[in-house]
Amino acid sequence: MKTYFSGILLLMLISCGTTQEKKEETQKTDVTVEAKDPDYNPEAKLAELGIELSTPSAPVANYVNAVRTGNLIFLAGKGPLQSNGEYITGKIGEDLSIEEGYYAARVTGINQLAVLKAELGDLSKVKRIVKVLGMVNAASDFTDHPKVVNGYSDLMVQVFGEKGKHARAAVGMGSLPTNIAVEIEMIVEVE
Secondary structure (H helix, E strand, O other): OHHHHHHHHHHHHHHHHHHHHHHHHHHHHHOOOOOOOOOOOHHHHHHHOOOOOOOOOOOOOOOOOEEEEOOEEEEEEEOOEOOOOOEOEOOEOOOEOHHHHHHHHHHHHHHHHHHHHHHHOOHHHEEEEEEEEEEEEEOOOOOOHHHHHHHHHHHHHHHHHHHHOOEEEEEEEOOOHHHEOEEEEEEEEEO
């Protein structure tokens, strides 16, 4: 009888060891390695588009331009600060057209890319543009907020390709700081 129980115990130990080995083997094969795309070069795309990134503007209050936690970077809201040092201001649908708003959102995107570059050193470290919140300084009867924020979104896709496609909200605001046309913030996944 003693031999019988010893045999059962031995079989159970072997079975547990085999199950653990199979589990470890499965875990090893489930890990996928993301291959680097040799054509992925956001900085070359910027050059191709004729866009030069400047030094990001300093925050105007008690906050920072970007906060990194783990593999995510949260960018503070930026506005359409032009290379001449002036903001694009006014309400879309009242002072500015949709096309002018689109351009303001694009300028804001360039400003955010400057912040991202300063934070990362190299834009090819961007794995994905995750989320964009576009706030449009709009007349009370204006309803085409997405058409304005497309200026930002289109730029992200031009620069990052598929990795630039993101979740997004495009909302209207009764006013924005210093009457800027748009303010946009973004969340980015990085290596």
